[in-house]
Structures are given as structure tokens and as C-alpha cells.
Amino acid sequence: PERSDPQLARLCVDFPVSVVLPAGGTGERTGLHTPKQFCLFMGRPLISYTIQAFERVSWIQNIVVVVAKENIDLMMDIVQRFQHTKVRAVPGGSTRHRSIYNGVLALGEEEEKPTPNVVIIHDAVRPFVEEEFLLRIAVTAKEHGAAGAIRPLVSTVIATTSEGYLAHSLDRAKHRASEMPQGFTYDIICQAYQMCSESDFEFGTECLHLALQYCGTNAKLIEGPPTLWKVTYKRDLAAAESIIKETLSKSACIITGGLTLAASLAASLQKVVGSLDMELDIIPDLKGDNARYLSKKYNFIQISVEPFSPCEVEAIVVALESKNQALLHPVAVIWVYLSTAESSISRRGAETPTLMDLALAAKLHNIFLYGIQIHHSKDSERWERSVLRLAEITSALIQERSPALVGQLLQA
Amino acid sequence: PERSDPQLARLCVDFPVSVVLPAGGTGERTGLHTPKQFCLFMGRPLISYTIQAFERVSWIQNIVVVVAKENIDLMMDIVQRFQHTKVRAVPGGSTRHRSIYNGVLALGEEEEKPTPNVVIIHDAVRPFVEEEFLLRIAVTAKEHGAAGAIRPLVSTVIATTSEGYLAHSLDRAKHRASEMPQGFTYDIICQAYQMCSESDFEFGTECLHLALQYCGTNAKLIEGPPTLWKVTYKRDLAAAESIIKETLSKSACIITGGLTLAASLAASLQKVVGSLDMELDIIPDLKGDNARYLSKKYNFIQISVEPFSPCEVEAIVVALESKNQALLHPVAVIWVYLSTAESSISRRGAETPTLMDLALAAKLHNIFLYGIQIHHSKDSERWERSVLRLAEITSALIQERSPALVGQLLQA
Numbered sequence A, B: 001p002e003r004s005d006p007q008l009a010r011l012c013v014d015f016p017v018s019v020v021l022p023a024g025g026t027g028e029r030t031g032l033h034t035p036k037q038f039c040l041f042m043g044r045p046l047i048s049y050t051i052q053a054f055e056r057v058s059w060i061q062n063i064v065v066v067v068a069k070e071n072i073d074l075m076m077d078i079v080q081r082f083q084h085t086k087v088r089a090v091p092g093g094s095t096r097h098r099s100i101y102n103g104v105l106a107l108g109e110e111e112e113k114p115t116p117n118v119v120i121i122h123d124a125v126r127p128f129v130e131e132e133f134l135l136r137i138a139v140t141a142k143e144h145g146a147a148g149a150i151r152p153l154v155s156t157v158i159a160t161t162s163e164g165y166l167a168h169s170l171d172r173a174k175h176r177a178s179e180m181p182q183g184f185t186y187d188i189i190c191q192a193y194q195m196c197s198e199s200d201f202e203f204g205t206e207c208l209h210l211a212l213q214y215c216g217t218n219a220k221l222i223e224g225p226p227t228l229w230k231v232t233y234k235r236d237l238a239a240a241e242s243i244i245k246e247t248l249s250k251s252a253c254i255i256t257g258g259l260t261l262a263a264s265l266a267a268s269l270q271k272v273v274g275s276l277d278m279e280l281d282i283i284p285d286l287k288g289d290n291a292r293y294l295s296k297k298y299n300f301i302q303i304s305v306e307p308f309s310p311c312e313v314e315a316i317v318v319a320l321e322s323k324n325q326a327l328l329h330p331v332a333v334i335w336v337y338l339s340t341a342e343s344s345i346s347r348r349g350a351e352t353p354t355l356m357d358l359a360l361a362a363k364l365h366n367i368f369l370y371g372i373q374i375h376h377s378k379d380s381e382r383w384e385r386s387v388l389r390l391a392e393i394t395s396a397l398i399q400e401r402s403p404a405l406v407g408q409l410l411q412a
């Protein structure tokens, strides 16, 4: 990710940083049986997204995930299945603070990694944290001993009487919501937990507060972006899915096979889809330098001109499979079949099952394949209408990424 | 909606209740140009959903929406277009409190309606409030003079020093988030605003607090459901859309035409889709008593057996149009074409445009028409696979309600 703040470019992390990720929540507020951190988003548990957010940061050396004992096996399966490399799972304690402390202790016992200078504590259910903000937390924690994310209050906070009446309302200017991530030097977080009472372990909620109380450390507060929000309620699952899908739908490349007719359609499509908020690159094929698209977060639109045969799109699927590119999220591949002769339509019947068979096999590898047929018309008004519909269908398929619709041949 | 709490069944509202709906927000936190209350959800502005939540409550006599002067015309258009009947729009003031006071004053000036005993104040961007909770607020406000919704705090609230350090953290057990709706007797809300200072009008945030300060009224606080949440950030737009879509996708009726083959498919579909969380009723047609389905929040699945002709589904579209049933939200109509002979596939080419033409016309009336072809197979394994896919596609189409895919004939 780009660093938008030029001052940050001068910050750098030249000390070991590790992460503790408590993931013991039971998810009662979503009203679901599965704890939120294990809910699937396009086939992948939420916690894997959060792990990925840390794993891709070069200066983070390792991540300790703290889970309930009964979920250790599940967690190890997730680590293996999604090929996480910096992660170790340790069993949690009976409260949040005991779990975090277990994680901190585990960091000190690592054999191959140095004891970290700074520990970042985060929630498994805040998957959208960005490198830039982690950098600020790490550097500020190193400087001040403790640093924490804050956000403005969304609602007015009020104090209530024991009988359930309004006592008074708090001044919003002087109060903030305390969020995650928080960062601590290793010494301070250890000392705070070593010195704190059983009652703190049992009822305390704020690590920052323990650092203040037991180490005299004044935690520096940093206002974070709205993306730090915590997946809490059932509605948050939909919000998270929408953010993930939006990220996956930002760019696609159109492959023309170098054909004039296909290139002209690609150019029209680029014009129309551009206004729909997706970036399209046009390339003749995926050979040579263009093979790099297979390793990026791209979706693929293959334009084929007659004869009706999905062999080009099959090659894309094979290439994606070999790169293991769809491991972490489904890739959308759209086959646009540009027919020119009136007779072409009648060929569909016999061939359509081939597209479906291909799609069902690709889906097992997390590649979602859809087909769209567009008929070339010499009537320019009609052709423009078709291209517009092609653009709308293409965006909808890429953005909605519906598993139920793979293998269909739609009509533009 | 059903009243889940048996105690509530004994509560009743036999006094005039009116609503003030401040809708002057600029929506800066969503990062969009359109203020949130005017953002479209399936073609309808959010505020219309909120208005509907009040309008359907029999004991609410009228609603005053307070909007910025420059949005009065827009608001009147919305009222007319979505046929709201209890609504009047008045111009807002320069702050939230001035706007609410304008709304309260407007209630006192109504010629045809009595001055209300109780005024409910709500936010235009909390569209999911339920009758049961409104009832509790109204009755409690009548009894105590003022009543307000509260929610548990999601994050720990902390006090900050002026230098940006942690001062202390608040006890979560003694604090709550103050939410909407709130209710007041008309006399108390009037008196509070008549007596309060310019500074209260300018900087105050809590109506409950004004009632306490200027009328000595102890507001009774009532814990509300999570659905009271306020659409605030961009992610909340996705969450709101998902809730609306889920509500619209709860039930569908399958129309069999009384044919044995169709009825048997319908029964299989009911079994499979039932496990996918949608309720399906099976009926032979929409005649007589069954016409009631046209006036309910149902989606429609028409099963037609050969010959290939969408005339039955056309009749459903016509009936829905005549009932104006799709005024407030799009209705999904799925045409399932059950083909039996091998030859049937070849007929598609010529007929498909008819389905698309029909779908494009229906879309103008907010009816989303999709087609699915299923081929009857005597191989029972193959047939079961087809029925399963039919169920998956049907649920996906009804739940995703994609405007770009109307008129397509998909293959099960």
C-alpha cells in the first residue's frame, strides 16, 4: 500500500516487531453459531484475512494467534490451508487479558526469533488494518512505551443511574472510543501483566490502562481510519464482505488475442466500464511480460471471436491454477464470445456444457468462470446497446462474484 | 410485526403520537457526495425506508421531516413518488437542535391533526426501527415525560488529555451509547426548547439532557435492539442494503399451473431451497384466493412446461404492475422453463429475445425477471443435480437481485 503521508516515509522500523492476535471471542453479538473470526468470506475465515494484513508487512517478524483450546486444531488447519507462514497458535486463558498475556509470553519463548522490541496487539475481527497505521503504532509505541488507536464517538455517551435514568451526558470533545491495534514495548507489556492483580485479569478491558497503572506509561493515542472497525454484529458481516469484494473488483485485464474486432470491442468496453469504477488494461495475450498479470490481484476478460470454443479461457484457468493465484480469494474469469455470423447461435446447444464443465472444475480451484455472448451487429445503435449491456453484466459478475452462476453463458 | 414480549400486548397507544425526523445531515462520514438519507437502495432513498417504518404504524398520526431548505423539493418528490401519505416536509435550522425545534413547532401548527401528546424524535438514517420498540418509547415517554433508546458500548470509552494521551478509561457498566428514537411529551419538548440557551441550540447534542436541565424531567432509558443502528460510514451502506435484500428474499411462491411434472419439480425445489433459508409456498395459479400473494412481500417462481413461451410469466408481471406491488421495492420473478424433449434446446435462439424484451419492460416497473431452463432427465442422479443447481441459481437471483442480469435464460 502507498504511504499517503510524506512524513511517514521517513519513519522506519529497524527493530523486531511481533503481533499478538487474541481470537477467543464467541461471537454472540452476531447471533450466529460460528464465532465471527471463523466465519467464511468467500470461502476463507475472517481471521485469515486479518493474518494476511500482518503477514504482508515486511517488518513484522511473527504473529501469535491466541485461540480457545478447542479451536487450536481448526486454527492450524486454517494456517496450513491458506499457507500462512509467520503464524503460531497458542491456547488462550479464561479472560481476554489472560489470553493476551499467554500470547506475550509465547513471544518470549520463540527459539528462532529474537524477543521483539515492540508487541502489537490487535483483534482477529478487524481485518482491514493497513500497513501505514501499523507503522505509526509501532514507531509511537517504541517512542512512548505504549500507543493506541482511537476513533471519534459515533453516539453520545451517557452515564446512567442504577435505576435506568439519564445521569449526565459526556462531552464528546474530551472522549474517544479506544480501538485496536495497540502497541507496547515488550518490557512494558510484560511488566504490566506481571504486576497487575487477579481482578485486572478478570475484569479489566484496557491494556493501555494497565500500562498506565503499573508502569506509569502514558499511552500516546493516535486517531485511526474508519477501516479499523470491529466486525461485531451480523450486519458487519455483510459490510466486511462488501469491502472484500470491492477490493477484489478494482481491476481486470482484457485479453484480445490480438484480433482487430476483439481489440475494438475491448476499447469500447474500457470506455464504458471505466465510468463504472473498474480499471481495465487491454493486452493481446498473457505471454512474456504480460504473464505478470497472473500474479496480481486481477480479474480476466478473454474476448474470443468465432469459432465457439472456450479453449483460450481454459488456458487462463490452467495458468492461474499453476500460479496458485486464487488461494486467498476467488478470481473472476469472464469469457466474452463475440459471434459474427447469424448461424453461430445454433452452435451453442452442443458446446454450452463444455463451458459449464470447465467452470465447475475451475470452481474447485477458487476460479469463477462466467460466459457472455455478444453478437456483432452492423447497426451501430444496436451494437452500442449490446456493448453497454456487456459492460453492465461484466461488472455485475465481477463485483457480485456469485458462485451459483459460474458456467452460465449470458447474452449481451 | 409480531410482538414478542407478552407484556407489550397489554400496552396500547390511545393518545396522539407524531414524529419529527431530522434529515439535514451532510453525510460526510460516508465519503460520498450524496447525503446518506438520500442514497438509493434498490432505487429508493434511505429516508423513504425510514418514513415507511413509521407510516405503517397505525397509531402514529403524522411525520414531520426536517430537511435543508435546498432539499425541500427533492423531499417532496420522494414523498410523491413513493406515495407517502403521513408526511410533511419543513425547512431545517442551522443546527440539529434548531431543526428539531422547527419540526416540533410545525406539529403544533397542523390544522387537521390534534396537537400530539407524545413526540417521537428519530434519525432519517436509522431505517430499521420496529413498531414494538416505538410502542415502548411512546408509552414510556407518556409516563415519564421523556424516554430514550440506549445501546451497550461497543468499544471502551476513554478520556483523553489535551496533549493526546490516555487520561482514564470509563467503566463500561455505568455508561451507554445514547441512540434514537427518543420520545417526549409535547409539553416537555416544547418547554425545553423554549427555555434553553443559544449555546444549547448551537452546541447541544442531547434532547434528553435539555429535558433534564430545563424541565427537571428524568428521562427513562430503554435498551434497544441492534437494528437501531445509524447508517454512518460507507460500510454501513452495504450493511443496510444487505438487510433490505434479506428482508425481501424471505419468501417466494412457486406457481405450477397445476401440471404434474411442474408440481413434482416444485416439491423438490421446496425441499432443497427450504434448507437454504427461504420459505416457498406452492400454488397452482394466482386465481381466486391465491391472488392475495400479489399483495404480499412475495417473490414469484413460475414453472412452465413446454412449449417454450413466457406468456404465463408475462401474466404475473401484468398482475404485479396493476397492483403497484413493486412501488417500494423490486419484486423478483423467476421463470423456470422445464424442457422435456431433446429437440427443445434448438428452439431457444428465436425465442430468447422475447424474454429479454419482457424483462426490460418489467424492469421499468421495478419487477426483475430472470429465466432458468431445466432439462428433465430420466437419469435420477442427473436430475437431482439439475434440481440442486436450479435451487442455487434461484436463491442467488432472488437474494442478489442484480439489475444487470434481468432477461437472461440461465441453465440449471
Ligand SMILES: [Mg+2]
Pocket (backbone or CB within 6 Å): A205, A206, A207, A208
Ligand atoms: Mg485492550
Ligand SMILES: [Mg+2]
Pocket (backbone or CB within 6 Å): B205, B206, B207, B208
Ligand atoms: Mg438528541
